[in-house]
Amino acid sequence: MAAVSLRGLKKNFGAVSVIKDVDLEIGDGEFVVLVGPSGCGKSTILRMVAGLEAISGGEVRIGGEVVNDMSPKERNIAMVFQSYALYPHMTVRENMGFSLRLARAPRAEAAAKIKRAADILGLGELLERKPRELSGGQRQRVAMGRAIVRDPAAFLFDEPLSNLDAALRVQMRVELAELHNRLGSTMIYVTHDQVEAMTLAQKIAVFNQGRLEQFATPADLYNRPRNLFVARFIGSPQMNVLQGRVKAARDGRVAVSLAHGGEIAVESGPLPLAPGQPVQVGIRPEALAPADEGALVGSVRLVEYLGGLTMVHVAHGAEESFVVQLPGDFRAGLGDTVRFDAAASGVHLFDAGGLLVAAGTR
Amino acid sequence: MFPRPIAKARPAVRVAYKASLPVALLVWLLPLVAVALTSIRGAGDLARGNYWGWPGEFDLVQNYRAVFVTSPIGLFILNSFRITVPVVAASVALACMAGYALAVYRFRANSWLFFLFVGGNFVPFQILMVPVRDLTLRLGLYDTTLGLILFHSAFQTGFCTLFMRNFISSLPHELIEAARVEGVGEWSIFLRVVMPLMRPAIAALSVLIFTFVWNDYFWALVLIQGNHAMPVTAGLNALNGEWVSAWNLVSAGAIVAAMPPVAMFFLMQKHFIAGLTLGATKG
Numbered sequence: 001m002a003a004v005s006l007r008g009l010k011k012n013f014g015a016v017s018v019i020k021d022v023d024l025e026i027g028d029g030e031f032v033v034l035v036g037p038s039g040c041g042k043s044t045i046l047r048m049v050a051g052l053e054a055i056s057g058g059e060v061r062i063g064g065e066v067v068n069d070m071s072p073k074e075r076n077i078a079m080v081f082q083s084y085a086l087y088p089h090m091t092v093r094e095n096m097g098f099s100l101r102l103a104r105a106p107r108a109e110a111a112a113k114i115k116r117a118a119d120i121l122g123l124g125e126l127l128e129r130k131p132r133e134l135s136g137g138q139r140q141r142v143a144m145g146r147a148i149v150r151d152p153a154a155f156l157f158d159e160p161l162s163n164l165d166a167a168l169r170v171q172m173r174v175e176l177a178e179l180h181n182r183l184g185s186t187m188i189y190v191t192h193d194q195v196e197a198m199t200l201a202q203k204i205a206v207f208n209q210g211r212l213e214q215f216a217t218p219a220d221l222y223n224r225p226r227n228l229f230v231a232r233f234i235g236s237p238q239m240n241v242l243q244g245r246v247k248a249a250r251d252g253r254v255a256v257s258l259a260h261g262g263e264i265a266v267e268s269g270p271l272p273l274a275p276g277q278p279v280q281v282g283i284r285p286e287a288l289a290p291a292d293e294g295a296l297v298g299s300v301r302l303v304e305y306l307g308g309l310t311m312v313h314v315a316h317g318a319e320e321s322f323v324v325q326l327p328g329d330f331r332a333g334l335g336d337t338v339r340f341d342a343a344a345s346g347v348h349l350f351d352a353g354g355l356l357v358a359a360g361t362r
Numbered sequence: 363m364f365p366r367p368i369a370k371a372r373p374a375v376r377v378a379y380k381a382s383l384p385v386a387l388l389v390w391l392l393p394l395v396a397v398a399l400t401s402i403r404g405a406g407d408l409a410r411g412n413y414w415g416w417p418g419e420f421d422l423v424q425n426y427r428a429v430f431v432t433s434p435i436g437l438f439i440l441n442s443f444r445i446t447v448p449v450v451a452a453s454v455a456l457a458c459m460a461g462y463a464l465a466v467y468r469f470r471a472n473s474w475l476f477f478l479f480v481g482g483n484f485v486p487f488q489i490l491m492v493p494v495r496d497l498t499l500r501l502g503l504y505d506t507t508l509g510l511i512l513f514h515s516a517f518q519t520g521f522c523t524l525f526m527r528n529f530i531s532s533l534p535h536e537l538i539e540a541a542r543v544e545g546v547g548e549w550s551i552f553l554r555v556v557m558p559l560m561r562p563a564i565a566a567l568s569v570l571i572f573t574f575v576w577n578d579y580f581w582a583l584v585l586i587q588g589n590h591a592m593p594v595t596a597g598l599n600a601l602n603g604e605w606v607s608a609w610n611l612v613s614a615g616a617i618v619a620a621m622p623p624v625a626m627f628f629l630m631q632k633h634f635i636a637g638l639t640l641g642a643t644k645g
Binding site: 079081103150 | 534537543544545546547639
C-alpha cells in the first residue's frame with residue numbers, strides 16, 4: 001500500500017498534447033476514480049502510473065518514490081484491464097499464480113495467497129477451469145484475483161466493468177466497494193460512467209481534454225461543481241442549463257431573470273455579481289418541483305416513464321429545454337403547459353465562461 | 363454474404379458446378395496418378411510407350427526395392443532431413459523472435475525493418491545463384507549441408523518473420539501489458555505468454571517451410587556436388603541409368619521422397635487449432 005502522487009504530469013503524442021500539467025495527490029488506501037468523457041486522457045494517466053506509457057513531463061511518485069524511469073515490473077502495482085487480459089492457455093489457478101511462480105515465491109505461500117484471493121472473490125470452485133470456460137463476470141473476478149495475490153502498492157482499474165451487462169455491472173460494483181473496504185488498499189479506477197464514479201469513489205478526479213477539472217469528494221462535486229463541465233458531467237440526468245441575467249443581488253440572495261421568461265432566486269454568499277450581468281443558471285432535474293405559481297413555464301415535449309421515477313422533458317421558449325425528475329405517478333400529456341419551481345438551494349450560477357459563481361447549498 | 367453459398371445459386375449453375383468439380387479434381391490429380399502408376403510399371407511398358415494405359419506388368423515390389431538397392435536413396439533422404447530439420451528449426455525460431463520484436467516493440471526503424479523482411483521475398487532467387495555460389499565457395503561451405511542450411515535459413519526467415527509478425531500483431535496486446543504490469547520479464551512474456559499462443563502458427567509455418575526446403579531442387583543442384591551432401595530431390599537423378607531412362611524407378615523414388623512432407627503435415631495437424639486465445643479477452 002502506498003500513496004500515489006502526480007506532479008505536473010504531461011503526455012505528448014508527437015505534437016499533440018494529451019495530458020496537460022496534471023497534479024493529483026492520492027492518499028494511502030484511498031479509492032480514487034478518474035472520470036471523464038472518452039478521449040479525456042484518463043486511461044493514459046493510468047497507463048503512465050502503471051509504466052505502460054512513457055511520461056513526457058512531470059513526475060509520478062508511488063510511496064514517495066519517483067517512478068518515472070522504472071519499468072512496470074519495478075513499480076509493484078497491479079492493473080485490471082477492461083478486456084480482462086487473462087492468459088488463455090492457463091487455468092484460473094495458474095493465471096492467479098503466474099507472477100508468484102516467476103518470482104520464485106515459496107510454493108506453500110503462493111498456494112495460500114491464491115486460496116485467500118479465491119475465497120474473497122468466490123472463485124474456489126473454478127480454480128481448475130480455463131478462461132474460455134468462464135462467464136464475463138467470472139473472468140473479471142479472475143483478473144481481480146490476479147491483482148490481489150500480489151499485494152501491490154496500488155491497484156489500477158481501467159474501465160473494468162465496461163464489458164459486463166448492466167445487472168452484472170451493478171453487482172460487481174458492490175463487490176469492488178466491499179473489496180476495497182476489506183483490503184484497504186490504494187485503488188485508482190478509470191471509468192467514463194459517472195454513476196460508477198459516484199458510488200465507488202472516496203474522491204473523484206474529473207478530466208476534460210487532458211486537464212484536471214476538479215478533484216473532490218462525490219458530495220462536493222455534486223453540490224459545488226467548479227464549472228459547468230463538472231456540473232453537467234456529474235449527476236444523472238444532466239443538470240439543466242438556462243441562460244439569464246442578474247436582476248438584483250442583495251443580502252446573499254440573487255434574483256436572475258431567465259432569457260425565456262420567469263425569474264429564479266439563488267441563495268449564495270456575498271458575490272461580485274452586478275445587475276445586468278449575463279449568467280448561466282444550472283438547475284438539477286431533481287431540484288425542480290411542480291408548482292401552480294412556478295416561475296419556470298414550458299410545454300411538455302416528452303415523458304419518460306421509469307417506474308419509480310418519471311423524467312419530463314419540457315420546452316422552455318423557442319431554443320431551450322429542461323428535464324425534470326418527478327415521482328413515478330406524475331402524469332402529463334404532450335404539449336401540456338406545466339409550471340415548476342426550483343428550490344433555491346438546488347440552483348447554481350455560472351458566469352459566461354462557465355465558472356461557478358454561486359452554488360445553492362443544501 | 364460473399365461468396366454466396368452454392369446451394370443458393372440457380373439450378374443450372376449448381377449442375378455445372380457439380381459436374382465440373384470432379385473434372386477439375388481429376389486434372390489436378392492426374393500428374394500424381396501418373397507418377398504413382400508409373401512407379402509400379404515394369405521397364406517393358408515404358409519401352410513400348412505405354413505411359414497412360416493399364417500396366418503390362420506390376421513391378422511394385424521390384425521397383426521400390428530397386429530404388430533402395432541401386433541408388434544411395436537412404437543417404438539422400440538422410441541428407442534431406444539433415445538439411446530440412448535445422449532450417450525449419452532455425453528459421454521458425456528466428457522468425458518467432460524477430461516477429462515478436464517487430465509486432466510488440468515500437469522503435470524508430472520498425473516499419474523499415476519490416477519492409478526489408480517483406481521485400482526480401484520479392485527477390486527472384488535465380489539472380490542469387492552466382493553470388494551465393496561464390497559466397498559459399500569463399501566461406502568453404504560449398505558442397506556441404508551446412509552451406510545449404512545457412513542459405514535456406516537466411517532465405518526462409520524473411521517470409522517466416524512476415525508471417526509471425528502478423529500473427530503476433532493479432533494477439534491481444536493487453537496480454538503482454540498485463541504480464542508486464544505483473545512484473546514478468548520480457549523473455550518470460552515471450553516464452554510463457556506469447557509462445558504457447560503461437561502454437562498453430564508455428565505448426566503451420568513448420569509444415570510450410572519443411573515442404574519448401576524438402577522440395578528444393580534448384581539450390582541442391584547449385585550448391586551440392588557429391589552424394590555425401592545430396593538431398594533426395596536432386597539425388598533422384600541418380601536412378602536414371604547412364605544410357606537408359608528408368609522412369610519407373612524415378613517415379614518410385616519420387617513417391618518415397620514425397621512421403622516425409624505428407625507425414626509432417628499429419629503430425630502437425632493436431633496443432634492447427636483455431637480459437638486458442640478464446641477467453642483471453644471479451645472477444
